[in-house]
Amino acid sequence: MSLLQTLPSLPSDAAYDLVVIGAGGAGLSAALHAAIDGAKVLVVERTAHVGGTTAWSAGTTWIPCTRHAKGVADEDSLERAARYLDRVVGDHADAALRRAFLAHGAEAVERFEQHSDVHYRPYALHPDYESDVDGSTLRGRALEPLPFDGRQLGALFGLLRPPIPEFTVLGGMMVDRTDINHLLSMGRSWPSLRHAVKIVARHAHDRLRHPRGTRLVMGNALVARLLHSLAQRPRVTLLMDTQMREIHVSDGHPGPGRSIEAVTLESAGTSRRIAVRGGLALASGGINRDPVWRERHLPGIPMDWCPGAPGHTGQAQALALQIGARHGQGAASPTFWAPVSRRQRADGSTAVFPHFVMDRAKPGMLTVNQAGRRYLNESMSYHRYGLAMQAEQCRSEAGEPGAAAALPSWIVCDAAALKRHGLGMVRPGGGGLAPFIADGYLRHGATLADLAHQLGMDAATLEATVATHNRHAEAGHDPDFQRGVTAYQRNIGDATWPGRNPNLGALTAGPYYAVQVVPGDIGAAVGLQTDDQARVLDAQGMPIGGLYAVGNDAQSIMGGTYPGPGITIGPGMVFGFLAARDAWRRCRSA
Structure with a gap:
């Protein structure tokens, strides 16, 4: 039987061992585990695509103490992971469920890797988000799905939810953090140049036959692997x-x-x-x-x-x-949170872009409220960042001294930081800014005073905020918000930054830029x-x-709470x- 069916094609007396409502990462996982047992499974998806939000995500799967942790995080243990979750989550959730998750996580991963096409690898360095809490680790718990050749899906490839366009390059080429680092370094490194040429050539070949790239990474790769595995099971219907x-x-x-x-x-x-x-x-x-x-x-x-x-x-x-x-x-x-920026696409739809790791925590970037003042640690997890935006808004509405409206806020940077890191949907490199400026997504000013005028805030306040930030960046320490003090924060900074703190850099020369961000529920x-x-x-x-x-x-x-990357998918x-x-x-x- 073909995996894909229509409702009228099912027999009038149809019966299934397991019916799964939803074909995202969790639903497909449940279906595949049941199919491995030999169950007759029906997966029901209300939209035209499989994958849900998992297909749009990084696909990171947070599961401690799998076989992938060996040699990467030998010091880790289930007791250590339990201690970490107890301290971060506390009484906000039933501890018995956390224990069940930890007890069966490695078994579930092993089962997939032994009996399906779902395979993972550990990140070399991917700290838990609360890396200063007892029981946290720097690596081994965050698993990444291996890239997948979408051509193996055949006709099913069209069912896979395409990635967010703004997360792709060259008209639909998916890239992960490894690819991005190689693309940014290809002018300085032969290995990076070889990697970049290889993936771009593959993409060019794909575009002759497919509407987008078939080299799948991150969440798209995970969903594709689940879908391909289910397609091999004759007792599964979608x-x-x-x-x-x-x-x-x-x-x-x-x-x-x-x-x-x-x-x-x-x-x-x-x-x-x-x-x-x-x-x-x-x-x-x-x-x-x-x-x-x-x-x-x-x-x-x-x-x-x-x-x-x-x-x-x-x-x-x-x-x-x-x-x-x-x-x-x-x-x-x-809900879980991340700062997002928004921009209308040419087709009239709205792109909602999560600012996870590529810009806000980097040197030369800072976040200000509508009065032009910093109020948070830009290098904290995206979940805490979203909560901090709302807390500042509440303080402002309560009339607390020094607080100001923060919905929306602004990520501000100078020209050097924009060129080095990009800003939201604006790519690194500093080119192609005109469309973003024309539609108002990217605000700019020759001076900080000019930018403040564009943002509707007092110029002297924004200038004072940047001056204070610059002094802290020179010293390598942020006494106001402790930016860059944990392993997680430093990991999402700039490892090649010559300054004292990989998260802190001065805003020194115009033009200056800003993008509006709001808390998005992810x-x-x-x-x-x-x-x-x-x-x-x-x-x-x-x-x-x-x-x-x-x-x-x-x-x-x-x-x-948000203890680490992939704490919904895992x-x-x-x-x-x-x-x-x-x-x-x-x-x-x-």
């Missing part, structure tokens, strides 16, 4: 552009002892009731695009600030709540409450038989494994 309309439980109503019996699916005017033998796994991406939830939990944060993929409307969770499920409580934040931390087998719990804390939630449909085990994969295993047990015991 439905696209299909929604779940109802969850059917035993006895037809919620109550003690109830279990999932079937789901009603709908596609292009056709509806079909599908029997569920083992389990129903909700992996629809969370509730960030549910306007009611946003109004309640994210006041003042418009939906068009969200850089997540479409489809995360919370519809699947709403159906689960109707049969007795409940949302988790106690998260430090209802994924929900609030979801359905689950147990250590990914089973959804009811109001009494009892599992609803055969109902599972993974990825951002489940309450985050990180409790709205747990999504591991709890996808646990959900698939439990559902398969139900099938065999039936």
Whole structure:
């Protein structure tokens, strides 16, 4: 049987061991783990593409103590990782779920690598985000999916959600951090030149036959590997552009002892009731695009600030709540954050660009509020940065002395920093600025006073802010906000910077530039409450038989904190494994 089917093509008495709602990283992981066991699996995706936000991400998978950590982080242990999470997450999430994640993480990774095309490698240096906290490590926990040749997908390649265009170069060529470093160094290094020529030549060849590059990296590579692996399993079916309309439980109503019996699916005017033998796994991406939830939990944060993929409307969770499920409580934040800048594309859509690592923490960059004053450590994690923006806004609205409106804020730099690092959607090199200036995405001024006028702030305040920053950069120490003092912060600085601090550099010569940033919600931390087998719990804390939630449909085990890179993808994969295993047990015991 072909992997891709349509709803009308399914038999009227169709039944599956596991039905997965959502074809993002977590959903595909659950489906693949079940397929490895031999289960008959149905994956239901409401959009036209697979991959969800995972396909747009770096694809980093945070799982401690896998075989990849050996030789890279020999000092690490599950006890150390548990100690780190206990200190960062604390009481914001159930510790039992963290223990389950740590206990089964290495097993889940090994299972993929032994029985599928999903393969990883460790980053040489990728510190935990709270690298000053006891139990953190500098490397070994962050796994990177190996690049993948998209041509292996054949006709399925078109199903893969394309990357954010602004994260590609040369009309659709994907690049990761290794590629970017080689591209920036190809004029100074023969190895970098060889690497750059190789990937550009491959891309040129691709464009003769494909709408975009087929050399896939980061999240696109991870999703492609999952999809390719599922395509090799004859008992897996994928439905696209299909929604779940109802969850059917035993006895037809919620109550003690109830279990999932079937789901009603709908596609292009056709509806079909599908029997569920083992389990129903909700992996629809969370509730960030549910306007009611946003109004309640994210006041003042418009939906068009969200850089997540479409489809995360919370519809699947709403159906689960109707049969007795409940949302988790106690998260430090209802969602995860990153500073984002926005720009209208030629086709009328809006690009929402997350400022993860390429600019804000680099020398020659600083962030100011609408009064022209610094108020945060630009080198903290993107999640903490987003929270700090909102905290400053709250202080301003409360009338606290020295605070000013921070939604939006501005990342400011000089010409040398722009050329060296780029700024948001503006590439390094310093060329091609005219379109960005013309549409207002990039503001500029010959002097700081000119730039302040462009930004609507007092020139003397901005000049004083930069002067103070420059003195700190010369000394290599930021006494105001402690920029560049942890291993994580230094890692996202500029390792080649000749100054005393890889995160600090003076703004010395115009023209000066600025890009507007706002806090963008990159994924929900609030979801359905689950147990250590990914089973959804009811109001009494009892599992609803055969109902599972993974990825951002489940309450985050990180409790709205952000301990490291890939802390949504890693747990999504591991709890996808646990959900698939439990559902398969139900099938065999039936």
